[in-house]
Amino acid sequence: EVQLVESGGGLIQSGGSLRLSCAASGFTFSSYAMSWVRQAPGKGLEWVSSINSPGGSTYYADSVKGRFSISRDNSKNTLSLLMNSLRVEDTAVYYCVKALGSGGGNEIDYWGQGTLVTVSS
Amino acid sequence: QAGLTQPPSVSKGLRQTATLTCTGNSNNVGDQGATWLQQHQGHPPKLLSYRNNNRPSGISERLSASRSGDTASLTITGLQPEDEADYYCLAWDSSLSAHVFGGGTRLTVL
Secondary structure (H helix, E strand, C coil), X not given: CCEEEEECCEEEECCCCEEXXXXXXXXXXXXXXXXXXXXXXXXXEEEEEEECXXXXXXXXXXXXXXXXXXXXXCCCCEEEEEECCCCHHHCEEEEEEEECCCCCCCCEEEECCCEEEEEEC | CCCEECCCEEEXXXXXXXXXXXXXXXXXXXXXCCEEEEECCCCCCEEXXXXXXXXXXXXXXXXXXXXXXXXXXXXXXXXXXXXXXXXXXXXXXXXXXXXXXXXXXXXXXX
């Protein structure tokens, strides 16, 4: 059974940094692209970033480009999102999601339960 | 990054049929199709349909997806109370090298 467990969320002041992690199990982590998707309170889903299976290609939404950095450790089955220069508008539940294939553009199939990041002013 | 276009809300009666639409362009929906997701309040999204319009294992046969040009559609027949949820479409935009979501449609079953 595919399991994606996010951690690292919490309350942080504007301008601060936070690192989210996602522990993956139940599948061959190194074979699949992974992504982060967020959802602000009461709002829709927003794609944040993706990384291909080897980790050599990364993709970012314009809203986070230059501030967020996605990475993965295939030896530890872990996906990370380093978030710098956080803004109030980054407040959201952040979901770790698995892709159907190895490339960053592959469609998403499994979702984690999410971790809440709250950025205060 | 411009998103996909979905109607904000759709209301249908019990046991009726609802068709939800998702409009993009030739770089996203028109290129590789769209994934459909369902989200109930307080829960993470769940995959309903792949880009090729096939359903994952365990998804009701009452749901079917299709695409015509730059518009993807999700049809739900025999509406049940548990179908009341938010529905999102998602596609990969090859010109932006980015995933793009629709704004979501809230389906109400009367």
